[in-house]
Amino acid sequence: MSILVVAEHDNSSLKADTFKTVAAAQAIGGDIHILVAGSNCQEVAQQAAKVNGVSKILVADNAAYEHQLAENVSLLVTELAVDYDHILATALTTGKNFMPRVAALLDVTQISDIIGVESADTFIRPIYAGNAIATVQSLDNKKVITVRTTGFDAVASDGNAEVVAIDSVTDAGNSSHVSDELTVSERPELGAASIIISGGRGMQNGDNFKLLEGIADKLGAAIGASRAAVDAGFVPNDMQVGQTGKIVAPDLYIAVGISGAIQHLAGMKDSKVIVAINKDPEAPIFQVADYGIVADLFDALPELESKL
């Protein structure tokens, strides 16, 4: 069997997530190649050549791939797919963007966001925002798969693969890149943070979210919110953790003034350690928390900040 893994990168460095996607490829088993599609991305190719257990790196270095436009990258991957049984990409925004196009062009359905491999055609994936875990068998001849990296441990960087240039250029010509506006924040992103502190309706207003900032700064944490806090207009929607917001699994999640509605729990219950601060001892959040403290958050937060 042969497997193509599409690398996740920014034209200068290979993202650590690709090492996890390769781990999923190894779990499937077979001859593994990595495709680096980008522009001026030779450095990425050299890094990819060191990924453990990979025999060949295909490099498509062309301006058409600079911004990973789905229209162009999907045509390239589809063309290369002839030689592979499995095509894998990381389930981040780039892979989620172009991979379903590849699946459609190959006339297969995609198996999205896998967290486990049972066999070469059977995979484990969360559904209903992780409230149920499905074991799914793909009946298609080729498997197009995106990999959720929280499900796999990164492979080592001790390989020595052959690097081969791909000359073919696929430019669909119907889309172009305009601009990037990357968030510049002292704090980590919700998706990447190892500690998150979130506020709920109990925060009472947007100003009170400042109480979380001091703690977040001391812990290097990201700040999130429940849907109730977003709907009440306290904070913007991009801070929302939950089934309709961001799904997170940090090492430490601190829920402040959050009752623990199902839709919020769906977005954070895979966190390693959960702390709940709430004045209502009956709040459902305490049923999932490792450590709970029944207290008024307006007393507890300043004290917590002073003791960190």
Next chain:
Amino acid sequence: MKVLVPIKRVIDFNVKVRVKPDNSNVDLANVKMAINPFCEIAVEEAIRLKEAGVATEVIAVSIGTKACQEQLRTALALGADRAIHIETDLELDSINIAKLLQKVVEEEQPQLVILGKQAIDSDNNQTGQMLAALTNMPQGTFASIVKVDGDKVNVTREVDGGLQTVALTLPAIVTTDLRLNEPRYASLPNIMKAKRKPLDVKPADDFGIDLTPRTKLLKVTPPADRQAGIIVESIDELVEKLKNEAKVIS
């Protein structure tokens, strides 16, 4: 210009899903169903384009059992002009949904198709992209801003680490992210009016597409249970536990 909005009937986001005791699937008997939240944002965006004079007609389409006409009526009450129900009792894979939608696109010739980025039941995040590939249209996925400008649409996308703006030649596909808009509520008069708006029903079998399943659901299990922990008495105790027991802070 015409805007097509495919929508999906799913479990209401406030309902806790339960796995059936025989692990065959989740139990959807007698649970509240609703329009998928991301699809609702798609409907809202289409209606706003119409209110802004950009769109001339908004068509909602849904694929599924007769019950999904309920969600189509909701879309009509929110402001869609007419609806198409592609009726089937089968659980279709995304590729087959996309193929059916491709037929609708060929017939209706919309300039813009707006879909939710994913459904909160299957969490696949693929139908919009698949439809874009099948119709050879460019795509703006995970959109937080959509601006139609002549024969182009500029879409600002929520990507890892920030925002990316792309320019797409129309006709194009857009999939919605949460920040795109806040959907309105349907007013009672509009709910009444929606009952008289046109809703065409077409059997999925009439489209001449092979709808053979591409996946087999072998098992559905509940996620590993989380045990409730302990209630600590003071912030001092909390900090001590986090440092020395959980070892998540230093």
